[in-house]
Every structure is written in C-alpha cells, then in structure tokens.
Amino acid sequence: MKKKWILWIAALSLLLGGCSFESVMSDDLMMTVQNQNVAQTSEYAYEDVAFLQAAVGEDTLNPYEMTSDTSLRIAPLLYDSLTKLNPQYGYDLCIASSVELQGTSCTVTLRQDVLFSDGTDLTAADVQYSYRQALRSDNAYTAQLSNVAGVSVLSDDQIRFTLEEADVLFPNLLTFPILKNGSAADPVGSGRYRLAGENMLAENPYWYGKSMGKIEKIQLVQQPDRETSFYSMKTGSLDYLFVDEDETIAETGGSICYVPMPNLIYIGINDSRSRLSNARFRQMIAAAVDRVSLIETAYYDRAQETSVPFPSSWEQLSSLTVESGQDFEKVQALLAELGLDKRDDEGYIIMGTRRVSVDILVNNENETKMQIAEMLREMLRLVGLDATVTGVPFDEYQTRVAERQYDLYIGEVKLKDNLDLTALLTVLTQQTTEENLQVLERYQQWRQGTATLQNFLEAFQSATPLIPLGTRNGTIYYNREIYYDLRATAQDVFYNIHEW
The missing domain is CATH 3.10.105.10 (Dipeptide-binding Protein; Domain 3)
Structure with a gap:
C-alpha cells in the first residue's frame, strides 16, 4: 500500500510539473513572427553556412551529468542512440539494426559499421555501460528507463532489455546516449560530431551515416539563462537556440521553427x-x-x-x-x-x-x-x-x-x-x-x-x-542566414543537421 x-x-x-507559464501573443507580435519567417526570401542573397554557434547550459559534455535542458539538447550531436524518434512520434533505427519486442523481453541487434569518434568499435558492452550510467544520473534518463529490470549482453552485437512490465512502445525509449565503456570522465560518443577543442565540435569522420551536411563546426556558447540566450541571439553571438516553454515568441532578429x-x-x-x-x-x-x-x-x-x-x-x-x-x-x-x-x-x-x-x-x-x-x-x-x-x-x-x-x-x-x-x-x-x-x-x-x-x-x-x-x-530561434530545411523533433532538435 x-x-x-x-x-x-x-x-x-x-x-x-507539466504546467508552465505562458503569455498571449499580440497581433503586432504575430506580424513580427511572420516577418521573421519570410525574411529568408525577401531581403538576402544567402551563402552556405558552415559554422554554427549553439547554446549550452553547463561545462560538462557527459549527458548523464547534464542538468539543464539546453545542454541535453546538444547530446544527440555527440552521441548516437539505439533508436531515434521521428516527427510522427514513431521510432527509426539508429545504431540498432533491429529491435525485437516480445512481452517483457526486448532484444536489440547493433549495426556492424558503428565506430566511436576515436575509431574504436561500438559493442553491446558499451550499451550496457551507458544504461548503467543512465541509472545513476539525476536527469530525465533515469525516469526514461525506469521500466527496465535489467540488461544482458548476449554477444558483441546483441543485447537484451528485460522489462518490469510489457510496453508495446518501449522501443521509443531506446533513445538514451551511448558512451564508450569506461569513458564517463572524458566521454566518447559515435554521433555526427566530436569534441575538437574547448567548446568546439567538428564533424566526426567515423560517423556511420558517412554523408554530412554543410555545418562543419559548432561552437558551444554557454548561456546561464533564457534572457541571456535571447540577448545573444540579437547580438549575433548565438545562431541556434531551442526553447521548450509555452511563452510569447521573442524578437531576436532571426527566424523561427516550431517543434511539435x-x-x-x-x-x-x-x-x-x-x-x-x-x-x-x-x-x-x-x-x-x-x-x-x-x-x-x-x-x-x-x-x-x-x-x-x-x-x-x-x-x-x-x-x-x-x-x-x-x-x-x-x-x-x-x-x-x-x-x-x-x-x-x-x-x-x-x-x-x-x-x-x-x-x-x-x-x-x-x-x-x-x-x-x-x-x-x-x-x-x-x-x-x-x-x-x-x-x-x-x-x-x-x-x-x-x-x-x-x-x-x-x-x-x-x-x-x-x-x-x-x-x-x-x-x-x-x-x-x-x-x-x-x-x-x-x-x-x-x-x-x-x-x-x-x-x-x-x-x-x-x-x-x-x-x-x-x-x-x-521553438527554435535561428540565424536567418541559415536557409536550410530545418526539421526537428522533441528528442533531437538537430534532427536533420547532417542533411542541411
């Protein structure tokens, strides 16, 4: 009881906890939003953008030590997951080649061509290690995996999740970041980008997806709060900002993209x-x-x-x-x-x-x-x-x-x-x-x-x-010089950055 x-x-x-503060958008502000959206086609001749300044909330790049939502939004750039949510709230295979769900047993087979950004193989032992890191974290990943009773490595490329209760949508939860076994202090991932200097991300040459888009480097700009982030967008020291709050659209001088x-x-x-x-x-x-x-x-x-x-x-x-x-x-x-x-x-x-x-x-x-x-x-x-x-x-x-x-x-x-x-x-x-x-x-x-x-x-x-x-x-606020076709999901606000 x-x-x-x-x-x-x-x-x-x-x-x-789902309730949040909001403001009503005025007609004048609605016109501002429309102006931000059409600015791309009415005022500028655009050149390819290869460098991006994105917001981060804290120093650590270990996703299981991150506490701010701003930092957690960066994690999918550095770390792949077994599955990835798509815009229709289903899941796509990421570093998993198959997911078989039977009752309280979920068996995941890994792709054979996935390497970490240091060139080493990603195996089921790394997945198990990442799961254990998630259990010790103080952020959302712990609750995300709360229905998992245990994880067993079956082979280098196969792992089994045993659930407390059957869940037909459990594959949607296999979106937790995969770190190299033992790398928590200096985390290594297999994502589209890798750490290439202080607060600088560069393309990961070992990424299994091979083809990358036009964004070659991403500068992580630490932002202590939302007001500072909006100011940084206005002054040009930030190019890309996601805000998950129900509020009036801010005037940043850039463009916006809504994320369901x-x-x-x-x-x-x-x-x-x-x-x-x-x-x-x-x-x-x-x-x-x-x-x-x-x-x-x-x-x-x-x-x-x-x-x-x-x-x-x-x-x-x-x-x-x-x-x-x-x-x-x-x-x-x-x-x-x-x-x-x-x-x-x-x-x-x-x-x-x-x-x-x-x-x-x-x-x-x-x-x-x-x-x-x-x-x-x-x-x-x-x-x-x-x-x-x-x-x-x-x-x-x-x-x-x-x-x-x-x-x-x-x-x-x-x-x-x-x-x-x-x-x-x-x-x-x-x-x-x-x-x-x-x-x-x-x-x-x-x-x-x-x-x-x-x-x-x-x-x-x-x-x-x-x-x-x-x-x-x-809402994603972004530099209006970025003319690429942005697509984003609740799980990955950089969903198609490799296609820009």
Whole structure:
C-alpha cells in the first residue's frame, strides 16, 4: 500500500510539473513572427553556412551529468542512440539494426559499421555501460528507463532489455546516449560530431551515416539563462537556440521553427462531483468544446488540436477511427437523455429552480491558460451550463488539483518519448467511477499487448475521464542566414543537421 501511495504522489508531481507559464501573443507580435519567417526570401542573397554557434547550459559534455535542458539538447550531436524518434512520434533505427519486442523481453541487434569518434568499435558492452550510467544520473534518463529490470549482453552485437512490465512502445525509449565503456570522465560518443577543442565540435569522420551536411563546426556558447540566450541571439553571438516553454515568441532578429512537443493540454474532470460522475454529462461537455477555436486563438500556430490524449500527428492514429470536433446535435441528444431539458428565462439549464453549474479552475499566472478557461466558459454557457472561472496563483492551483477541489481544470502534462499516460490516468482515476477505472485497465492492456489502441480509444471516449485539447510546440530561434530545411523533433532538435 505504501508503494502505491508513493507512486501516486510521484504521478501527481509529474502531472502538475507539466504546467508552465505562458503569455498571449499580440497581433503586432504575430506580424513580427511572420516577418521573421519570410525574411529568408525577401531581403538576402544567402551563402552556405558552415559554422554554427549553439547554446549550452553547463561545462560538462557527459549527458548523464547534464542538468539543464539546453545542454541535453546538444547530446544527440555527440552521441548516437539505439533508436531515434521521428516527427510522427514513431521510432527509426539508429545504431540498432533491429529491435525485437516480445512481452517483457526486448532484444536489440547493433549495426556492424558503428565506430566511436576515436575509431574504436561500438559493442553491446558499451550499451550496457551507458544504461548503467543512465541509472545513476539525476536527469530525465533515469525516469526514461525506469521500466527496465535489467540488461544482458548476449554477444558483441546483441543485447537484451528485460522489462518490469510489457510496453508495446518501449522501443521509443531506446533513445538514451551511448558512451564508450569506461569513458564517463572524458566521454566518447559515435554521433555526427566530436569534441575538437574547448567548446568546439567538428564533424566526426567515423560517423556511420558517412554523408554530412554543410555545418562543419559548432561552437558551444554557454548561456546561464533564457534572457541571456535571447540577448545573444540579437547580438549575433548565438545562431541556434531551442526553447521548450509555452511563452510569447521573442524578437531576436532571426527566424523561427516550431517543434511539435508531447505536451498535452487538457481539461481535467472531477468525476466525484455529482453530475460529473455521469459519463454522458462528461461526453456532453466534450461535445460542446470547439478545440480548433481554443487552440488557434490561444496559441496561434504554436500548438495543434487533438481529440485523443496523444499528439494528432502520431503515426499510429492515421488508420484509426476517433470522434472529434464540436457537435451541438450530440450535446442536445445527451442533454435530453440526462433529462436536462428545462431552461430559465436566460437560457440556462435548470433542475428545479437552480441552474446547472460548473466551475473551471485555472492558474491565473498563466495568461494562455486563462484565455482557454474564459473561452471554455463561453462555450459551456452557449449550451446552457452556468459556467464560471476560478483563477488562482499556481501554488494554490496545485493544491486544489491535488485535493480535487475543482469541477474542471485546465492542465498540461509532458509525456515521455513513449507517450505514456500512466501518470495522468493514475491521478485522474483515484476515487473514481467504474467507467474511468475501466479506461485505465484497457490502457494497461493495450500497453501490454493484450488489447488494441482502438480498443483503448473507444473506452476513453466513452468514459471521457478528461478532455484533450491539443499539444503545444517548442521553438527554435535561428540565424536567418541559415536557409536550410530545418526539421526537428522533441528528442533531437538537430534532427536533420547532417542533411542541411
């Protein structure tokens, strides 16, 4: 029982940790963004850029000692991984030639042509060593591999991961950096670049991908905070900066590239409240929500709407059937089924003489979330609910969510590379309805391979334990002299630098 309580607290911390401060983009600033994007084609004749200045947060280049997100974004340049996330949230093979997943066993076979930047062979022993380094780290890699019970070297080119629980998306988590065995003090990787001097990266001549792009060298420029980084971009001492925060786009005099992130924005529902305990009432609220309008108005093009608890661009959703969009006919049908067909003179639904009301809790220090809450209030009033908004400071917001002191709340959670919903569903199914418990059970069955993703989504949309709204973007700010076709992912913001 104690272990379950600790896991619940950890899940709640992860859930609330996904909430961040945001600002609303003004029309003037939107024009600035557009100007930054079109600057490449309207003002300059470009020459090939071979040198790049990129931000780093600290001195160490050991990925398992890095603590800042800025530094961790540099790691994929120096270190390859077994797999690599693609823009559709699937995985591509990197230094693995195959990944075979059977239940709780995942066997990885390595490519035969991978060398470290010092010219030595990369073997399964190096993978095992890197896994052990990840376990000792204080950054995200420890949590990423928390489902791994053990790692066994089968041969020089084959290694087996044994999982605590089966996970059909475990290959998405094989993105941890591979270091040469014993090199933690002076780490050696097999990535596209190598250390070639103090804070200087140069092309790795031994990289298995062979063909490199136009960027020959990368100068790492230490940046203590975001404000310094933006100033460095303006003054030209920085060419490339990734920011994973939901905020107003900054004016840097350069260009921007949005990076889709697995940060799920959603409406949390307290199903212990009388009316919200009825799945049809929750379905009715979901059908009243215009996600497209909410996301486009609050985020402009900094987010994408989704009607399921995953990014809408996820490759596994393409062949599935999911309900989406505002549906007033469904709203009216569900209200009739619920017996909520009486209204007062102002058009609000009443039971007896009292209006049917719902309150929306939101962090009032977050302007974008406040805007979403206010728009949601009007959408719910439009269908007859007496909706109100309660905006409170972030600390109080956290407390109220933890203690379930809300009807609805506007939340955000960052999912791991395998899009794991366990933390979110664990929190939302405490002291909950039977339908929501079935959603968690069906989710676990899907992750373990005994149910399909379609089965889970059908159970999810039937019970409606929460209402997904969208997933937001991170932002790359870059020198407008860089005219190359930038592609980036949440796992690698330099995803295609070797093709520039």
